[in-house]
Amino acid sequence: MKILLVEDNEELADNVVRYLDQVGVLCETANSHYQAEDKLLSYTYDCVLLDLMLPDGDGLELLKWIKSRTNSPNVLIISAKDSLDDKIKGLDQGADDYLPKPFHLSELLARLKAIYRRSKLEGSDxxxxxxxxxxxxxxxxxxxxxxxxxxxxxxxxxxxxxxxxxxxxxxxxxxxxxxxxxxxxxxxxxxxxxxxxxxxxxxxxxxxxxxxxxxxxxxxxxxxxxx
Missing domain, CATH: 1.10.10.10 (Winged helix-like DNA-binding domain superfamily/Winged helix DNA-binding domain)
Structure with missing residues (x-):
């Protein structure tokens, strides 16, 4: 599984990358809307972990851009913006799941595996x-x-x-x-x-x-x- 983490909190990003690497998941990072678009244009990913509050733009706008592309990756929103409106907007725009911060890394992995099973393995292990x-x-x-x-x-x-x-x-x-x-x-x-x-x-x-x-x-x- 190959993941792109779009997150400007360096400490959180480092923790997620280290944890996923330990369980065999390749995770790359982008700390802004611009850098995320650049990586998504250059590489393919199974899933994007997307923070909604980015230093140079709204994460929901990036989500809309991701889902407008052919063969777009799955998207798991991870954000401290835990309002019901943000959650509904994200899911309506094509996000596969929503995980509010703070979260346990083990739960993040479980959500990623569930998304991967649904999209790639037709719900099976x-x-x-x-x-x-x-x-x-x-x-x-x-x-x-x-x-x-x-x-x-x-x-x-x-x-x-x-x-x-x-x-x-x-x-x-x-x-x-x-x-x-x-x-x-x-x-x-x-x-x-x-x-x-x-x-x-x-x-x-x-x-x-x-x-x-x-x-x-x-x-x-x-x-x-x-x-």
Whole structure:
């Protein structure tokens, strides 16, 4: 899961990023309306954690902009503005949930998981494709009931590929999903090939089909029904 936290409180942002990193969630930050738009134009996210009180604009206006875009991410509003009007406006404009400040980080994670299950996993804790089964709550993946020995990046990559099955994904898009802002400092994306190679090998050795197809010059595709 890849998250964008739009929050100008540096201490809160640091706490959220550290906590989510510990539970395997990639979280990037933006401290203003302008910076959030810039990141959303450059990268893709599963969910945006959005504070309504930003130093350079109204968070509800940013929410409206997010939801006007094609394939917009889910949005969880986190705000000290706990009036009923703000909550209703946010939900009416497409927010998926509203969590008032202050909040427990464990509750924030639970809300994020619930949103992810509804939007990506059709309300289930499992993601299935053929003989592959991913148990989201335990961060485990199986092929024909056999547990795959995956690294954290390989596990995230497998979820990303399955939820984008039958779509051609460029190397840059894959790298950005797994490494976020750090991809800007990379000379190339050759490491994507190695992760793909390792993931394909582990699936096939466990008795799975060869779902991964290379689209030369572009990237990769995870085919739902490989020939």
């Amino acid at each position: 499992e993601l299935n494709l053929g003989e592959i089964s991913i148990h989201y709550s335990t961060f485990q993946a199986f092929v024909n009931g056999k547990l795959l020995d995956l690294t954290k990046k390989e596990y995230d990559l497998l979820i990303f590929l399955i939820t984008n099955k039958n779509r051609v994904l460029g190397k840059q898009a894959i790298a950005q999903h797994l490494w976020g802002d750090y991809t800007d400092d990379l000379a190339n994306f050759d490491f994507v090939y190695q992760h793909m190679k390792n993931l394909r090998k582990k699936i096939c050795e466990a008795g799975g089909k060869d779902y991964l197809k290379t689209v030369y010059g572009i990237g990769y595709k995870f085919e739902e029904n490989p020939s």
